[in-house]
Amino acid sequence: MKKLFIYIAVLFLSASCSSPSEKAIEAETPAEENAATLTDAQVKNAGIETGNVQSQNLNDVLKVNGVVDVPPQNIVSVSFPLGGYLKNTTLLPGMHVNKGQVIGLIEDQGLVQLQQDYLMAQARLHFLQQEYDRQKELSEQQVSSAKTFQQVQADFAAQKVQVKGLAEKLRLININPGSLTENNISRSVPMYSPINGFVSKVNVNIGKFVNATDVLFELINPDDIHAALTVFEKDMPKIKVDQLVKVSFVDEPGKEYDCEVILVTRNVDANRSGIIHCHFKTRPKNLLPGMFLNASIHIENVPSLTVPEDAVVRYSNQQYIVQVTGKNHFQLVNVETGLRENGRVAVSSTSTELSGMQVVTKNAYAVLGKMKNTEEEE
Structure with missing residues (x-):
């Protein structure tokens, strides 16, 4: 029993003495996260190639929706001015x-009355014209009093105003006062x-x-009927006047019509979107206001930092590029991707400067696999 007690004590001391040294060793050799070092043979066998992140202009196609719209000046409300x-x-x-x-x-007895009033006013104007001429001559010869001439002159001027006003009312309802006589008075207009x-x-x-x-x-x-497209706030700065737009309709999804941007609104609504107005270069037949449409806005020469599409790897719902940090030494850099064109993709990062960075451009997944296998082994 005594020997057993001594044996257990020795084991406890041994464990207590060895523990600090093991911890010190672990502290001296920490594992570098999301990084790996490969041998020359591994790089050659995996076919790994490298290159730099490049600055270039890419072309983009922005997919949006909209409706056929008509400007207010092309919508005419027709009323009848006199009822x-x-x-x-x-x-x-x-x-x-x-x-x-x-x-x-339109027919109404008021229309008959208006025509009658005009003809009667015209007849009285003719009478006052003759009376004015007589009184003017008599006044010049000092045969009649000046007061009489002034009264006739005032009546004549007032009658001219009345005839002019009635004539304008007739023109409002498309009746030519110059051709109106007692023989063509009509109750319908x-x-x-x-x-x-x-x-x-x-x-x-x-x-x-x-x-x-x-x-x-x-x-x-319909001469100025156009497409009104809804564009989100973040995409508004990309759109300029005269940009090319391809439009298709629900009943003709395979046929596209060319448009060009004529106006970009300067305000954003509650849904954080704005309206882009586009003119049809060739107006489709049977085009009606309110029709739903799909559109592709072609955006040219967008400055971007790009890498080959094969340079971007995905792991745990994140996208990465593999940075070359030394000879055969690699590290993952988290990025977001954007425009794609001709096998290249735009990349951006909020934490790392990407311009000119050397990255793996081919077989980046081989490096990613080496990193993750190393982590699992550790």
Whole structure:
């Protein structure tokens, strides 16, 4: 029993004496994380090649969505300035109309009264014109009093104003006062299309009374119809006027139409996005406002730091490039990738300066495998 006790004590002392030395050895040889050193033979057998991170301009294609839009100045709301009953119209949404085409017929007794008032005012103006000429001659000969001439002169001037005002009211409803006589007074007045375009809305029906403020029809001039694209805030600085844009529609996904950027908005909405307006170089047929579209914006000459695509490796949901830090010595550098073109990819890092860095450009996964196998062994 005594021998057993001594044996256990010796073992305990031995363990207590050896522990500090082992810890010291471990401290002297720490493992370098995400790094590895290969022999010349390993580098040759793995086919590892190296090169530098290069600065170059890349071209990008930005995928966005949007709708067909019409500027406000190309949307025309048609009203009748004096009100009346809609007697006739043949318009339907989607119909094409030509400038000057009759799009509706309005009738009302007020229209008859306006024409009557104008003709009566015109007749009285003719009478006052003759009276003015007589009184002027008599006043010059001092046959009549100056007061009489002044009264006639005032009446004549007032009548001219009244005739002018009534004539302008007639022009508002497309009646030519110069051709109006007692023989062609009409209770109906035609409405004409002010533009070449198509009908987007019809807000009235035959027999309905419309006020001067009511919008009867809405017409769209398609000459300036364009694509309005939604672009996120981070991509807005990449877009400039005159950039090329390819547009396709849902019903024709395989066909693209060329556009160019004509306007970049200077504000961002609550969704952190802005609107880019693009003009169609060749306007597609059957193009209607509100149609959904897909677009590709071509962005040229974006300054970038690039490496070959084979130089980027992925491990644990992270992307890396393998930096050459010495002869056959390598270390991982965490990066984010961006544009890709002609086998090269743009890379960036928030913690390391990449410009001119020497990296593994081929068989970088062989170095990554060596690093991770070394870590597992340790």
